[in-house]
Amino acid sequence: MTKKIPQFIWIGLATAAGTLLYTRYLGAEQQFDWGCAIVVGLVCALGNFIWPTKK
Structure with a gap:
């Protein structure tokens, strides 16, 4: 969960x-x-x- 929040922010900002x-x-x-x-960023x-990630 801790890695998901920064990834959430960067994906939203980049998009x-x-x-x-x-x-x-x-x-x-x-x-x-x-x-x-x-809207697209969110x-x-x-x-x-x-979405679940596959590992």
């Missing part, structure tokens, strides 16, 4: 940053979409936190 860059430079509107980045981080 949100990637979404921000995508919406800014490759999106149709050419502007940051903060709401989308927050969903990916929660999925990584909940």
